Amino acid sequence: MKAWDAIVIGGGHNGLVNACYLQRAGLDVLVVEKNDWVGGAATSRELTPGFLYSNCSYVCSLFRPEIMRDLELPRFGLQVISYDGGAVFTRDGDYLANYRDHDAHRREFARFSRRDAEAYDRYSRDVTRQCRFIQPLLMRTAPDPTSFKPRDLGELLFLGKKFAGLTAEEMALTLRFWTMSISDFLDEYFETDVIKANFALSGIIGTALGPMSPGTAYVLLHHYMGEVDGSVGAWGYARGGMGAVTKALAASFRASGGTIRTGAEVDHVLVRNGRAKGVVLAGGEEIYGKLVISNADVKRTFLKLVEERELPDIFLRRVRNFKIRGSSGKVNIALDSLPEFPALPKDSPVYRADMHFTDSIERMERAYDDWKAGRWSADPFLDMMIPTTLDPTMAPPGKHFMSCFVQYAPPKIDGRDWTDADRDGFAESVIAQIAAYSPGFRDRIVHMEVRTPREIEAEVGLTEGNIFQGELTFDQLLFNRPVPGYAQYRSPVGGLYMCGSSTHPGGGVMGAPGRNAAAEILRDLAKPTSHMSPAHDVI
Amino acid sequence: MTSSEVNWDAIVIGGGHNGLVAAATLAKSGRKVLLLEAGSDLGGAARTEEFAPGFRVSAVAHLLNRLHPDVVKTLELERHGLKVERADFMPSVALSKDGSLVLHGAYGEVLTGASPTEQSAWKELRAQLLRYAGVLKPFLSRRPPDLAGMSIAEMTGLGQTALALKRLGKEDMRDFLRVLLMNVYDLLDEQLSDDRLKGLLAFDATLGSHLGPRSPTSLLGLYYRLAGEIGGLAGAQMLPKGGMGAVVTAIRAAAEQAGVSIRPASPVAKVVVEKGRAIGVVTQGGETLRAKTVVSATNPATTILDLVGPREVDTGFVRKVKNIRMKGDAAKLHLALDRPPQFSGVDAAGHKGRLVIAPSPDHVERAFNPSKYGEFSPEPVMEITLPSLADVSLAPSGACVLSAVVQYAPYALRAGWAAGRPQFLKAIMAQLETYAPGIGATVRHAELLTPADIEARYRMPGGHWHHGELQADQMLMSRPVSGWSGYDTPLEGLFLAGAGSHPGGGISGAPGLNAARRIIAMRA
Amino acid sequence: MAQATRKKPIASEVDTALEARLAAQPHFRTLRLGTPFQPRIDALGLKQDWYSWAGYRAPHSLWDEELEYFAIRSQAALFDISPMTKYRIEGPGAEAYLDRVTLRDVTRLQPGRVHYTAWCDDDGFVLDDGTLFRLSPTRFRLCSQERHLPWLLDSAIGYEVSIEEETEAVAGLALQGPTSFAILRDAGFAGVERLKVFDLAEFAHDGATVTISRTGFTGDLGYELFVPADKALSLWDRLMMAGELRGIRAIGYTALNRARLEAGLIVANADFTTSEHAIRADRLRMPDEIGLGFLVDPEKGHFNGRRAIFEARTKKKLRHVLVGLEIEGNIPAEHAIVYYRKSQEVGLVSAAMWSPMAKRNIAIASLQRPYGDTIVDDLWVEIYAMRELQYQKLMKKAKVVQRPFIKLDRRTASPPADF
Structure with a gap:
């Protein structure tokens, strides 16, 4: 029977990126995907006739341009459009907008506080400095600080040099930045609640932390270090929905000779004598491969797909201790017309941007308190946008698709599983939030898809529905991600690799884990990596 | 204003324990030292005070668990009356409606009241915590590394830490690096299952800080605690005979013997600056005192913003100082009781220990939540001691003193503490009543010091006993502010020696000792 | 439903701060604001050649760059400095x-x-x-x-x-050039003749006050006028009317930029990067590194940066120096790299031009010490002159010279010359 050179479990964006790079290195690669479609959390699906839903991930800014070029994604239809700013509605009937124009941005802030308006440049400088420090680390394998191997020492030296290249003041800020809460960090720059809330939201999206939790300043960085065509920090949107990313990846993969099997759920990884030999599908079919690469999160991979006896105790303990926490949900809505927001002028560019209704850090933090108590947030934080204002092809003319990312939604409600009634209550909290700012909103709804952590886990396979495949706290970053000692995409099982967002540098539709894993695999196979662009220089 | 000649080598501002340690250490190096204390008594927050007729109590700090061995040695405190005996070490009792759990000896050398599996899990975790805290311990008595350029000594120090790390072994080192900045909640969840034990540890990790057990980095609080030692035993704790004031008395004796001139009731109005150099102080009485070196053991913000004044330093520095977060979150309760209370399910030895109400990490976290929004905990967590049980001199015969540190009590209570204090006291008493039924009826006098009271009474801005949040971003190179973490300041001749400097608060004397050593090394 | 949804009423009470905020909302429709002088400048902006000066629509040039420059040097030029x-x-x-x-x-x-x-x-x-x-x-x-x-x-x-x-509330004009004094006098600003260079005084204008100072950014005789925004147009008209016979012309930034370069003056974020905007740490500059060391007063009391500046001086930590260069030939060396011995890169030209007044090819450059400081010989600039879609690469000798490149007696003459 045929033995593939490599089998990739899971057709999410990282699995596909990994498969593409391996296939292009001359390997014969098979991707097995449990759903009838590929894409994982980066999909566009027609859930009601005429409407394409980006029903999971909804923003394309982290995706590395080096990967787009290497894999010729534009040729396969990928086009990324920048957002037009953003806004936070305030409870007093006003809003704070982020305009792309620097001076308009300042004037907008000055409506609330002249001081804050003029504080923005320094804030932006400091955050940019941090981004420039972290960005070069994304496309590299994290060093093992306990190792004396020349490569690890070299990488440690690289880290050290990057750090030593900073001034004492920058070093100090870097050390503080990594351990501060976004709330405390912003307090050092701004005085206005809504302005702080406007920035703080990037510190919490996707995490089970509140804006007052230390470490959330780093999370903000994780959201800022993306770029749209060289414009660092810009958020973008994939034309045709987020599925366009994985569609292009799948097409690129197939064009280079790769094979994808959908509807093929892996039951377990076949391990013989401590080496991965292939996978066994849910139906019992065995597929053989010289290498197996898992795009699934580290818990799913090692607690569900690999038998316990194949793994060392210390590794298992660390995998069990890996924190993957469901903290968010998604409400996707088809609308028969563009909703109106009386607070927002009809010609505002904000209609083409992401909108928020949480105008203070306190409200965000209180929403988080609900999560800690095992409830969905009564006053949820929404990251809402109407992508059809940028890409009308996703809905019938004049009609719209709205994506609402919702925080917080716990993986369990009071310790028990979500019920359908819970799901409806959760959806109602979201609709009520929007309707409070958009009269008549309910009447425009044609169709709605509500995804709590339960639905996201069931469909996408993300443990607890965590969008990053693991919390972005220090204990789970760099050489600690996913677990100490196995931060270089390899596992204790020979020939079994990881390539999902559980690995360095983490989640978001970035592709870096998939690419970095491919680089490590090719290194093990002593194959050339000349088809992989090095990371763009940060100059 | 009167003026006098340069007649002091060093003037130390503030007669708290760190000021005394700094003064004594400097005097022992042959310097002529004057110590100025604003209050009529020395000791700052480490005093023993009478709060009701016949009832005396350790003012803010009530437990001795981290007096630095170098301080004890350098100042020969045992010769000056400090007594530390193994028999004085107190257990910690996790109070619970399900029966209490006791950590005996130095932070639970023996654990009772828990299941055998929990006992062995605790043994392992305790060893791990002490091992990791041990790696960090040498930092307590060193200047934080200077990011702008490290000296050979600093490099050597860091090299030693790297070696200590390597000595842990590969897997232990990996775990150390993983958990370093973790929250205490998750770590406890990974290794323990008894809520009472977890609650106690979660409480200890967050005591004195504006963090909940779930807040990332909260584990550092536990390391800080366990890096402390007393009588050579890490994690041990005791109630000094005569209250904390007795410890201060010993340090004072050492200072006086070394030749320090001590002037109580001499509040300093200003640090005198000439051409970027601190040359002395002016007292509130108007007297100018000149010295080669001025050492402030008061709060860093008070020192820079009030005593020096913003005009003499740069704007960026003022900004950094103002950005030090120092809003206290802990209150101190003193009860004068007709008779010793009876905590349910606790034996006589336990009553002489530290009694902790923190039934679970979730409970501590829930208590923390309101403090984020300027509200006090309706179900506060606390550590209680009954010092008069072991030291009868503290209370009238048959009566009893209860001293408790209670969290969370935000400094900036939205409703204001005038209105909030009685309500908070009621909430605390309700908790106490649950664990020691009938205690309410025996209260002869109650004194509740909110952070606002502590601020006013002990000159601690924000009522924060660390003189600045002891969180990761305000530790080491960032304490009190980045760029100036090594006890010196932008003003030549002015040094900081209080808890606001590295390594932080608690009755350790380490900031005072480190600052004095820095001054001696600089030949200032 | 397992949980109640918290209702969040949108507050209805409107206070004045909110009203002001709401009233300012539509600013997004005007990305480039007009200054209080905009109606006049629009009318004169024959070239419609605008750029953004701090979010204001400001002219590069109104009708002819070169003639606008000569208006500064031979007549009087009116330049809108309101966006400052x-x-x-x-x-x-x-x-x-x-x-x-x-x-x-x-x-x-x-x-x-x-x-x-x-x-x-x-x-x-x-x-x-x-x-x-x-x-x-x-x-x-x-x-x-x-x-x-x-x-x-x-x-x-x-x-x-x-x-x-008070950027928006106060409108500003620079009136620069040999006839500027005469124009102000003819406009009725009695006593303006008493203003020595760097003097200022207040004058009545249109029921308000205009502050006139004998200052400018051209190295020429000139004045700057500040007036409440609502009196801007009447001030403009008053000057234009008075200056009609003395050649007053409105000008754009290109002309002013030439004049300032001749005068050897530097522009923030053109000739050096300001510290709150420098993302790269090596772009930060101390006063001594951009030719502003003369401003530092060692005698006065404490000031921000004092400690660091004197420490850098004592410990010789200064790494850069800003110099004036005179370059052979007549091709402007804008953004050219400066070399030592034609091979070692030592700096960059930030501004350059052929000076019509000095008849020399001048430039301002930032060099890495000791070049430009103790080593001033054998410096070269590499000019990439784009000519019909080809770079003509020129390696030209550069000489470090004193700034200003031109010194006009009329700038400081008192009483001011009546041209």
Whole structure:
């Protein structure tokens, strides 16, 4: 029977990126995907006739341009459009907008506080400095600080040099930045609640932390270090929905000779004598491969797909201790017309941007308190946008698709599983939030898809529905991600690799884990990596 | 204003324990030292005070668990009356409606009241915590590394830490690096299952800080605690005979013997600056005192913003100082009781220990939540001691003193503490009543010091006993502010020696000792 | 439903602050604001050649760059400086406050006087340069390129002083050139002849007050006028009418930029990067590194950056130097790389032109010490002159020269010449 050179479990964006790079290195690669479609959390699906839903991930800014070029994604239809700013509605009937124009941005802030308006440049400088420090680390394998191997020492030296290249003041800020809460960090720059809330939201999206939790300043960085065509920090949107990313990846993969099997759920990884030999599908079919690469999160991979006896105790303990926490949900809505927001002028560019209704850090933090108590947030934080204002092809003319990312939604409600009634209550909290700012909103709804952590886990396979495949706290970053000692995409099982967002540098539709894993695999196979662009220089 | 000649080598501002340690250490190096204390008594927050007729109590700090061995040695405190005996070490009792759990000896050398599996899990975790805290311990008595350029000594120090790390072994080192900045909640969840034990540890990790057990980095609080030692035993704790004031008395004796001139009731109005150099102080009485070196053991913000004044330093520095977060979150309760209370399910030895109400990490976290929004905990967590049980001199015969540190009590209570204090006291008493039924009826006098009271009474801005949040971003190179973490300041001749400097608060004397050593090394 | 949904009523009470905020919402429709003089400038902007000056629509050139330049040097040029950032600093502590913030000794700046100054952060890196107007013993105006409100407010801790940003409220005009004095006199500003260079005085205009100072950015005889925004147009008309016979012309930035280069003056974020905008640490500059060391007053009391600046001087930590260059030939060397011995890269030209007044090819460059400081020979610039889609690469010798490149007696002559 045929033995593939490599089998990739899971057709999410990282699995596909990994498969593409391996296939292009001359390997014969098979991707097995449990759903009838590929894409994982980066999909566009027609859930009601005429409407394409980006029903999971909804923003394309982290995706590395080096990967787009290497894999010729534009040729396969990928086009990324920048957002037009953003806004936070305030409870007093006003809003704070982020305009792309620097001076308009300042004037907008000055409506609330002249001081804050003029504080923005320094804030932006400091955050940019941090981004420039972290960005070069994304496309590299994290060093093992306990190792004396020349490569690890070299990488440690690289880290050290990057750090030593900073001034004492920058070093100090870097050390503080990594351990501060976004709330405390912003307090050092701004005085206005809504302005702080406007920035703080990037510190919490996707995490089970509140804006007052230390470490959330780093999370903000994780959201800022993306770029749209060289414009660092810009958020973008994939034309045709987020599925366009994985569609292009799948097409690129197939064009280079790769094979994808959908509807093929892996039951377990076949391990013989401590080496991965292939996978066994849910139906019992065995597929053989010289290498197996898992795009699934580290818990799913090692607690569900690999038998316990194949793994060392210390590794298992660390995998069990890996924190993957469901903290968010998604409400996707088809609308028969563009909703109106009386607070927002009809010609505002904000209609083409992401909108928020949480105008203070306190409200965000209180929403988080609900999560800690095992409830969905009564006053949820929404990251809402109407992508059809940028890409009308996703809905019938004049009609719209709205994506609402919702925080917080716990993986369990009071310790028990979500019920359908819970799901409806959760959806109602979201609709009520929007309707409070958009009269008549309910009447425009044609169709709605509500995804709590339960639905996201069931469909996408993300443990607890965590969008990053693991919390972005220090204990789970760099050489600690996913677990100490196995931060270089390899596992204790020979020939079994990881390539999902559980690995360095983490989640978001970035592709870096998939690419970095491919680089490590090719290194093990002593194959050339000349088809992989090095990371763009940060100059 | 009167003026006098340069007649002091060093003037130390503030007669708290760190000021005394700094003064004594400097005097022992042959310097002529004057110590100025604003209050009529020395000791700052480490005093023993009478709060009701016949009832005396350790003012803010009530437990001795981290007096630095170098301080004890350098100042020969045992010769000056400090007594530390193994028999004085107190257990910690996790109070619970399900029966209490006791950590005996130095932070639970023996654990009772828990299941055998929990006992062995605790043994392992305790060893791990002490091992990791041990790696960090040498930092307590060193200047934080200077990011702008490290000296050979600093490099050597860091090299030693790297070696200590390597000595842990590969897997232990990996775990150390993983958990370093973790929250205490998750770590406890990974290794323990008894809520009472977890609650106690979660409480200890967050005591004195504006963090909940779930807040990332909260584990550092536990390391800080366990890096402390007393009588050579890490994690041990005791109630000094005569209250904390007795410890201060010993340090004072050492200072006086070394030749320090001590002037109580001499509040300093200003640090005198000439051409970027601190040359002395002016007292509130108007007297100018000149010295080669001025050492402030008061709060860093008070020192820079009030005593020096913003005009003499740069704007960026003022900004950094103002950005030090120092809003206290802990209150101190003193009860004068007709008779010793009876905590349910606790034996006589336990009553002489530290009694902790923190039934679970979730409970501590829930208590923390309101403090984020300027509200006090309706179900506060606390550590209680009954010092008069072991030291009868503290209370009238048959009566009893209860001293408790209670969290969370935000400094900036939205409703204001005038209105909030009685309500908070009621909430605390309700908790106490649950664990020691009938205690309410025996209260002869109650004194509740909110952070606002502590601020006013002990000159601690924000009522924060660390003189600045002891969180990761305000530790080491960032304490009190980045760029100036090594006890010196932008003003030549002015040094900081209080808890606001590295390594932080608690009755350790380490900031005072480190600052004095820095001054001696600089030949200032 | 397992949980109730918290209702969040949108507040209905409207206060005045909210009203002001709401009223300002539509600004997004005008990305480039007009200044108070915009109607006049629009009418004269035959070229429609605009750029954004701090968010304002400002002209590069109105009708002819070269002729606009010559208007400065031979007639009188009117240039709109309203977009410049202006702060009103007032109070009994204003003098001490500014003395702490800025490099020069403000106690020696008399009421009715102006001085050029700069200010630094704690590390001695320049935050900006600008002009400080002392309007009265307790009232100042600070004009600069960038915005500094948080820095200025945080610096005010401990001083009895108020700081207000007044960029929009105050319109500004520069009237520069040999006939500028005569025009002001003819416009009826009696007493303007008494203004010596860096003097200022207040004059009545249209029921309000105009502050006229004998200052400018051209190295020529000239004045700057500040007036409440609602009196801007009448002031413009008054000057234009009075200047009609003396060749007054409105000009754009290109012409002004030439004049300032001849005068050897530097522009923040053109010739150096201000410290709040420098993302790369090696772009930060101390006063001594951009030719502003002369502003640093070692005698006065404490000021921001003092410690760092003197430490850098003592420990010889200064890494850059800003110099004037005279380059052989006549091809402007804008953004050319400067070499030592034609091979070793030692710096960059930030501004360059053929000077019509000096008849020399001049430039301002930033060099890495010791080049430009102790080593001033054998310096070269590599000019990439784009000519019909080809770079003509030229390696030209450069000589370090004193700034200003031109010195005009009429700039400082008192009484001012009546041309």
